[in-house]
Amino acid sequence: MSDEKDTTTALPQSCVRCGALSLLRVVGRCAACIGEMGLSYPPDHKAWRDELTREVRPE
Ligand SMILES: [Zn+2]
Incomplete structure (x- = not known):
């Protein structure tokens, strides 16, 4: 039974x-x-951080 x-x-x-x-x-x-x-790109960095937060905590 190994279907992993x-x-x-x-x-x-x-x-x-x-x-x-x-x-x-x-x-x-x-x-x-x-x-x-x-x-150098704080807005991009913030957008990335927001995406990361959503991915880690979907709520
Ligand atoms: Zn890159």
Whole structure:
């Protein structure tokens, strides 16, 4: 009785913001974009934070 699917494969996926392939993404954005948004694009960073909050806490 083992019908568990293996979903642990880590494949690089494109960042929705800059399009770069990245293994480390949070809500679609790569780590580089997250850092850049935090430093230079506060509105983008806030939008990303809001998305993250919704994803973690759907209410
Ligand atoms: Zn990016």
